[in-house]
Amino acid sequence: MTQVRTHALSEVLDELENSATGETTAVSEVIDSLGRRSFASLMLIFSLVSSSPVSAIPGMTAFVGTVIFFIVVQMLAGRKAVWLPKFITRRTISTEKLRKAIRWLRKPVRFVERFLKARLTFLFNRAWLSLPLLLILALTLCMPFLEFIPGSGSIASIVIALFAAGLLTRDGALLIVSLVALLIVPIAIWQIGF
Numbered sequence: 001m002t003q004v005r006t007h008a009l010s011e012v013l014d015e016l017e018n019s020a021t022g023e024t025t026a027v028s029e030v031i032d033s034l035g036r037r038s039f040a041s042l043m044l045i046f047s048l049v050s051s052s053p054v055s056a057i058p059g060m061t062a063f064v065g066t067v068i069f070f071i072v073v074q075m076l077a078g079r080k081a082v083w084l085p086k087f088i089t090r091r092t093i094s095t096e097k098l099r100k101a102i103r104w105l106r107k108p109v110r111f112v113e114r115f116l117k118a119r120l121t122f123l124f125n126r127a128w129l130s131l132p133l134l135l136i137l138a139l140t141l142c143m144p145f146l147e148f149i150p151g152s153g154s155i156a157s158i159v160i161a162l163f164a165a166g167l168l169t170r171d172g173a174l175l176i177v178s179l180v181a182l183l184i185v186p187i188a189i190w191q192i193g194f
Contacts, residue, residue: 008168009109024092036081044164050157052101061153065143120172135182
């Protein structure tokens with residue numbers, strides 16, 4: 001069981017790649033592929049895409065911030081399935097660019113997976129998860145403004161991806177790392193930008 005979970009990140013990339021057909025891929029196709037109950041997978045995939053070279057597309061950081069905002073609000077509310085408004089689900093991206101991003105992400109994802117395992121699982125109850133979720137919510141509200149600070153959107157997305165990866169693999173150590181990063185990164189971005 002632990003072995004399967006440690007490869008959860010690559011499996012999410014596989015599922016995303018399988019959903020990327022035709023000239024463009026809609027957000028609704030990504031959601032259908034990953035499953036509406038898989039909050040962590042959806043959070044991971046959008047944050048990973050935003051931390052890849054695709055983040056250079058104008059508006060991508062703000063868009064991903066909006067998607068993750070909706071996901072986190074629903075996680076905090078205890079919803080069982082993800083709902084996203086149509087202005088998000090209708091949005092498309094070039095399948096070629098998406099596949100390029102997936103290929104770019106595979107190497108770092110495989111590297112990270114080597115260190116992941118289920119541990120400190122007591123951290124995965126609602127009380128412990130509320131703090132990082134609230135911090136991510138605050139970070140997503142800042143992401144539209146990060147469009148103006150080169151590289152900052154990718155940094156914010158990587159921090160969110162760490163949290164989502166911890167959720168998927170039940171790795172409490174990674175959850176702690178993401179929490180520390182969530183506390184430090186906004187300050188670092190502020191200093192870089194201003």
